Amino acid sequence: MRNILIIGIGAGNPEHMTVEAIEALNRADVLFIPDKGEEKAALRALREAICVRFIRTPGYRTVPVAIPQRAEAGSDYRGVVDDWHERIAASYRALFEAELAEGQTGALLVWGDPALYDSTLRIMERVVASGLAIDWQVYPGISSVQVLAARHRIPLNSIGAPILITTGRRLAAGFPADQDSVVVMLDGEQAFAKLDPEGLDIFWGAYLGTPDEILLAGSLAELSTEITRVRAQARARHGWIMDTYMLRRRPA
Ligand SMILES: C[S@@+](CC[C@H](N)C(=O)[O-])C[C@H]1O[C@@H](n2cnc3c(N)ncnc32)[C@H](O)[C@@H]1O
The missing domain is CATH 3.30.950.10 (Tetrapyrrole methylase, C-terminal domain)
Structure with a gap:
């Protein structure tokens, strides 16, 4: 079985990483880095600072996750978001299958806390519902x-x-x-x-x-x-x- 760790990394300050999040980061074979919107530039800088500072074993592997664009919401906001999440879930699933061998662990670095105005947990539920055999855990982060x-x-x-x-x-x-x-x-x-x-x-x-x-x-x-x-x-x-x-x- 593959294992996925959803790690809240704080909203801009590497010092806001919890000890639990640092330990989770160090268990990952592959780090998946979502690349989206306004968080882009900030996430890149924070992710680099976090990896350099907290990962104890050199040679870790990072894989960028391209987040598909959301269509214009118009009047059907929920429908558009639903369709968008389905497409992200499909790309996560494909990435997990391609980048992780059975028994390996991947980590998704999530801005702030994953439970607050972030859809990663909802998307993970879809990945699981799609039938991919994974175990997954969530590590809270300090939110903005x-x-x-x-x-x-x-x-x-x-x-x-x-x-x-x-x-x-x-x-x-x-x-x-x-x-x-x-x-x-x-x-x-x-x-x-x-x-x-x-x-x-x-x-x-x-x-x-x-x-x-x-x-x-x-x-x-x-x-x-x-x-x-x-x-x-x-x-x-x-x-x-x-x-x-x-x-x-x-x-x-
Ligand atoms: C997609 S939400 C992600 C929230 C994130 N999960 C959290 O726990 O803070 C993005 C919004 O969070 C807020 N935000 C995130 N990081 C921030 C920061 N460093 N300073 C101010 N606002 C921030 C802004 O309102 C931004 O539009």
Whole structure:
């Protein structure tokens, strides 16, 4: 049987690798490196830093995983994602069969934590459902959300209250009336800038965990334009950006 390790590698800082993740990395015969979107440049640098620093035996083998492009979502978002995941699962299966002999172990290095806004686990379920005999385990990583909270020195939830973690696309429909703390990821459109800022604070972070980290926090009314400006400037300078933020209702 082949064995696959899904390893969360943190969201930009090699020092966020857990001891468990390092040990898993050292058990792998082959490292599969997904190559996708905005994570591309950052993942390449982080992966190299992690492999050089933590793999004890030289001569490890890495195999890039080309992630097929997703079709334009249009009105059938779920259908398009479903089809996209099926194609990724097929390419994972083909890679596992081609690159791993029976009894060998492969590792998939996943940005941040594999359970948060990442489809690797759903795709692995499809690979298993396709009938390939594999054993697989998941190793959690430090997510960008945890780094955001640590850098701003804030708890994610108010006392006894829930938090909502959502996407820019969903926030664009408005700040949820029943929430006081909302963490937003995958926001390429700066949905915060279109909200009524009254009574809201923002805790924003870009390139979290990396040497290029940028942090801004304060009243949304005062910072909305500034964050949009800083974000555009940083994006132009680096050629890519990843940012995450929390919006919190100020207590009355
Ligand atoms: C596909 S999701 C992956 C999330 C990842 N699994 C995690 O645990 O952080 C990508 C989104 O995560 C957030 N993100 C990931 N890394 C980040 C970083 N270093 N700084 C700021 N935001 C980051 C951004 O909102 C980005 O659009």
